[in-house]
Amino acid sequence: MAFHVSLVGRDDLSGEIYRQIRQAILDGRLRPGERLSATRELAAALTVARSTVAIAYETLVAEGFATSRAGAGTFVSHQLDTKRPASKVRRSTSRAIRVRDVWETISLPPFRRAARYDFRTGVPDASLFPHGIWRRAVAHALRSREMTAGFYEHPAGNQDLRAAIARHIGISRSVSGSPEDIIVTSGTQQALDIIARVLLAPGDVVAVERPGYLPPKKLFTALGARVAGVPVDSEGLVVEALPTDARVVYVTPSHQFPLGMAMSLSRRRALLAWAERHNAVIVEDDYDSEFRFGGRPLEPLQTLDTTGRVVYVGTFSKTLLPTLRLAFMVVPPALREATYKAKFVTDWHTATIAQSALARFIDEGAFARHIRKVSRVYSERHEMLTADIRSRFGDCLDLVPSSTGLHIAAYARTASLDDVDAITSRALDLGVAIQSFPLQGKPQAGIMLGYGAIETAQIAEGLRRLRSCFDERVSRRSKAA
16 A cells, blocks of 8 residues: 655655654554555655665664565564554644533443343344345346446435335335335434434424433434433323423334333324424334234324324334444425435435345345244244243243334333343343343333344343343342341
8 A cells, every 4th residue: 555655845855754654653554564665666656766765764674663575675563562652642622622511421332242142122133134135136236227327326315215115114014105205314313313403403302202212312412402201101102291392202102112012002193193283293213113923013103194293214224234224214295305405414325235235125025025034033032032031030020011023121120220230241241131221210120132133042041141140139139138
């Protein structure tokens, strides 16, 4: 790789080449063993005499920063400690760069945290993904005229994909919308970001479920909105508790996160009527309702909506892979142009090749076949997990009934949030990954158990280890008392 050296306005050319390469070595930009450009090549690039570069290289070799091998070239020394000196590190100050305080309150989740018994939520089974079919779809996309032409895409996304999504959700979820109403996004979080940009001004109120999904709450807060938590019960969001000045209501009605219940039909109708009375918009996050293992499906809020109050958000992260970063939203016609423009100024459009491949994947029936296949696997895991929780943990956990999605939740009967956090930490030491959450206004906490990432054969052993963590915590508390 050619190394950039700037000699503009410099007099000591050999010395400047030496100093810039030495600093690059100390910074770690040039790594041990890396080959430096040949003296002839670097001299030509810098329009200097070859001897000028040779003198700089000789100085680097003499001081131990580089080694020279006849016939091979000049290389960064393997014997050198290339850690940057502390005095050279550029530090930002509050006077130079001011960062909004809100970012200090936002923590990143753990990424790629390995666990042998992985009960984390929202993670599908990558081993079930049809990699061969997907590779063919990607190869076809790369050969298509649109890809070879190399044009930018419409901000709302690939037209074929938008049409395929409209057909799919119209059939599978009874969601009504034309391709023009659909905007393809890089994940659900971007869809929510676009909605917030279109609808919210700093200080506006956004109502969210409590307990609920934290990333949207952090997003709305970062954008300057005031976030109000609204309690949920066995029927979903308590509409009567909504703040009257809420501009947006964010809900997960098909599979409430984290508890797992579905919002009742009467509650859905009440929420739609409330939004009409208060001139508010409802954001319906339908993140994993493709997987349903019992009961009759309820109509989405978007389907019941007759006044254009609902923005419907769906994702392919749970049905396919999170690494694809593909999601979509269905917006009312009144918001269409504004969301197009917000998407444009955000990132212009989502990656085109993946969009084209997904359009073919859906149109050829591969997506529907994949959903049917993984649903059978997830159904078996759901049944096994719920049965084991009831039989093994009945004395310490109350299971929340749920027949949808990729996770279940349970209330701790007596364990506090500190207890559950300690159990979660100890479980991870034993190779078991679970997630906990607080219960507003209650001393107890809850846990979530996903069954997308764990193999069916590992569920029993994972739960056995988790049970030992509960027993160990109870034993410690008894001794302390």
